[in-house]
Amino acid sequence: MKEISCKLLVIGAGPGGYVCAIRAGQLGVDTVIVEFGKPGGTCLNVGCIPSKALIHAAEEFGKIAHMAGGKDPLGIKVGAPTLDLTKTIAWKDGIVSRLNSGVAGLLKKAKVKTVQGWATFRDGKTVEVETETGTQVIHAETVVIATGSVPVELPFLPFGGPVISSTEALALSEVPEKLAVVGGGYIGLELGMAFAKMGAKVTVVEALPRVLTQYDAELTRPVLKRLGELGVEVMLGVKAKGLSTKGDALLVETAEGKNAKVAADRILVTVGRKPLTEGWGLEQIDLDMAGKFIRIDDQCRTSMRGIFAIGDVTGEPMLAHRAMAQGEMVAEIVAGHKRSWDKRAIPAICFTDPELVATGLTPEEAKALAGEIKIGQFPFAANGRAMTKQGEDGFVRVVARADNHLVLGIQAVGQGVSELSAAFGLALEMGARLEDIAGTIHAHPTQGEGFQEAALKALGHALHV
Template identity: 45%
Template sequence: MVVGDVTTGTDLLVIGAGPGGYVAAIRAGQLGLDVTLVEKDAYGGACLNRGCIPSKALITATSLKHDAANAEEMGIHANPAVDMTQMMSWKDDVVDNLTGGVEKLCKANGVNLIEGTAEFSGENSVRIVHGGEGQGSESLDFEHCIVATGSRPIQIPGFEFDGEHVLSSEHALSLESVPDELVVVGAGYIGMELASVYAKLGTDVTVVEMLDDVLPPYEADVSRVVKKHAKDLGVEFHFGYSASDWEETDDGIVVTASPAAADGGQAAEAEDEAEALELEADKVLVAVGRSPVTDTLNLEAAGLEPNEQGFLETDDRCRTDVEHIMAVGDVAGEPMLAHKGSKEGQVAAEVVAGEPSAVDYQAMPAAVFTEPEIGTVGLTEAEAEEQGFEPAVGKFPFQASGRALTTGETDGFVRIVADEPSGFILGAQIVGPEASELVAELSLAIEMGATLEDVASTVHTHPTLAEAVMEAAENALGHAIHTLNR
């Protein structure tokens, strides 16, 4: 024990107050455990403070501006002015409201809150270093621990974040002015969401991606719709390139992008462009993914070791190799989704309390808040075939949806994948308006073991976008009304 430390004890220690950690702490408090939650930065973690919530706030604000300025077909003519300071202030108010709510909920459920950085000093103890000069430290003994330290943006060589010229996603969510030109490195979901945000604000956006398409995990017909919309917004793409260097100029910066190595995804679109590109910009946003935060934990002292990707491997009850130490959220591996972390946090707390709880990832949805949105859950057709199913696939285009037509957003579709012999729904892919909301119905269908008949025979309100889900199920059965059956 460090001289001057005060040692206390707790049933359950939770390290990190993001969506995984604070949910675990609250659920454990509800179950009667003595819970201590340690957070070094801000309650709500990266999601509420520097990720999910602020990005969606800006997506909403910039979409409102863009839609108002492009509604001539509806007889609306406008040229909205953007007050960037006020927009960021509104975004910050949304964040503050939610993070303040998290702290109140924790306290209301009897959770002991400690501000500081926790590192293991043994298998059943941590040292907590408090921030600020002269704040000191304390030691804490625990019976169980849940690690929920989250993730941070990945830096690439030569592009260390400075917040001025080289931005992380966190920096891009707090700019005080709209850049005239922006280079985005990475066409994953973070890069594509933020590229759309700034394109709608009038920025000339160029995306550099070493692979041959946007949103690599998604099927081509899904990502194609998003790429088309981004191009319509004026976003320029260079596939098969990686950012290799940058330098400051009198007018801003110049980013050098070199052809990617063959094993990095040399793209067909870049075959005729063997030379490096020099891209002028005001700023460069590096959005190539996130890495788990484990370097602050002194894992060796607890007998833990991350895998090659830096994650703490867990079983379906969120237990690591050290059974009384658990891991949830981004630090526990892909998919790195806030709602996945929350579910794991809930399960971990219940396991500590002796409940028969486990995580089932079969119905874990994912969403991308691009324009249009993407919502997916379960298996694709190809994945279903690989697992030995006989897939029945139904599809319904939003161009045939009355509600979609009334919103002016008709690109995209709902696709349902089911097991043909049994009718059980295995997965769904949605790209189009409100996809992040529509996917919930199909997540529930998979969770409860629903069939195509169950969804198709459920009466859906008219006119709604949700009718597209019903029609896709009917299409898989061969009797859709408002689209041609396969």
């Protein structure tokens, strides 16, 4: 049994874990990172990156299919397209592989030792790692838990056969003829819309009265319109009950309490993710929990001295960039720097068609906090760049205090608005007021002008609407 010692041990090489390890290595901290799978975690290997690759391929295919229909206003005429999904998946896998190698190279550059295997706690300072060459024991002064999350499995729809999670959906060899999506959250709609563009007949089953409940109804309206255009059937107030005897349909209970079937070759279950807190010896250490998550303070410290936790295992929002920010902060704390955690400006993005971005407080949350507020909303229908991209559906909305004009929240829906998230986050992080945004010269013609115009609208003098 091999034994090594280090100052910092990071368990999990997902976005939070690998960023923590790299930054610690840069600061001269003797660091070891343990990962059972490939570097990059869920986000890089079976989540954020591969899903965006598939979404892009679907978008391109959908554009050509639309042109082939002879109704394209741009005057472009093409023949009916075909899709080789196997080749698409191979392209996606190539991107993931390059990024895997990039993360591994960055860890090596930062002089971080990587141990491949499954880590299990002996106590708060020691873990055992089952590797291909035997058991490795690691003693550490400080431990960072970055084990991430896994898809939630429904007991009456266990994964296997026609029932798949997002992981399997991103590795299919052919487009399903009929796809049932259980769950109308961001994962379900992102993938559901992608497969609809690739030719699948998609049905979304959601138990709640509306989809994308983490966003307000006004923001999601353009997405619902697009779902209809793509032929996606959205069943609201409908509960999934199980798989049909033949395995060719999803059994559901309608809002009226009646039993029904949704024909499907594949059933994609996307009802959320849960923290990975089992299988690595959590019972051997005494950590306080916040429900199913590990409880942390504003410096990501757990209830045990010398143990930090970051990322999905610590709760919502389960976002890669949140984990990265936490990981960087913890590395600097371990290195002796003074840092704390402030989550005011974490953008949440939904890569549907059109895309959604929300940063800071919603109008309702802002009212509850500040009382009187000002709201400025600018439609992309009045934005030249959006029109030239056929992306008129959507808007930018700015929410600010009425008394001092401090910006409290920014939301947008529209084609490509995910790229505006950096500007939104920066404005909130810097404590911008409406006058700051309105007085910043935005390049023309860009969709970013919508941000400036929304601020102008809140001040009472929008120029282009």
